[in-house]
Amino acid sequence: MxxxxxxxxxxxxxxxxxxxxxxxxxxxxxxxxxxxxxxxxxxxxxxxxxxxxxxxxxxxxxxxxxxxxxxxxxxxxxxxFPHLTFYTKEAMKRLELEVLERCSEVVENYPVIIKSKDPRLLGQGLHVRYIIDEYESLNKPATK
CATH class of the missing domain: 3.40.50.720 (NAD(P)-binding Rossmann-like Domain)
Known part of the structure; x- marks a missing residue:
């Protein structure tokens, strides 16, 4: 506007x-x-x-x-198109698995994996591990 x-x-x-x-x-x-x-x-x-x-x-x-x-x-x-153009069976299956994996990490007190290049997320503290893509990993030290 x-x-x-x-x-x-x-x-x-x-x-x-x-x-x-x-x-x-x-x-x-x-x-x-x-x-x-x-x-x-x-x-x-x-x-x-x-x-x-x-x-x-x-x-x-x-x-x-x-x-x-x-x-x-x-x-x-x-x-x-609906704004959710990613909405496919494969994308939803991957999303479901990702959510369950993150929940499991929290319950088991493991570092939560964040797969994002968003710089606003990089300021988070302990119990977080950053994975930018399959080949590049920005691992923040995290304790169990």
Whole structure:
């Protein structure tokens, strides 16, 4: 949002020059509110842009009825995804195993493994072991 409260991409009609509009594809997987969705819908309906791929919306969940963006479901030039695009059987199985492993580490009083490159997590103290990836390990000394 801009300081005046307007969405960052507030008007596709003014933001894009006439030449080239039909080639533009808008992809938003950040936040629904950064795009003026009414302007996006207008631009898609009038073919001012070629298409859109969205997995976030200012009003969620997106619905095929009683939603300001319900027309998107019928547009051939729009791809809609849930924000949980990782949601596969394999990903859920891995997630379940990871959670159970972390719970076991806590119950057994072992250092809890954190698999992340997020620097905000590196400040944690004892009982934590960092693994960045399979090949690189940042092991913090931890006591049992």
């Amino acid at each position: 801009t300081p005046c409260g307007r969405p960052e991409i507030y008007s596709l009609r003014i933001a894009l020059p006439n030449a080239g509009r039909a080639k533009v594809q808008l992809i938003n997987s950040a936040r629904g509110a950064i795009v003026d969705e009414t302007a996006l819908l207008d631009a898609l309906e009038s073919n001012k842009i070629a298409g859109a791929g969205l997995d976030v919306f200012s009003s969620e969940p997106l619905s095929q009825t009683k939603h300001p963006l319900q027309k998107l479901f019928k547009m051939d030039n729009v791809l809609l």
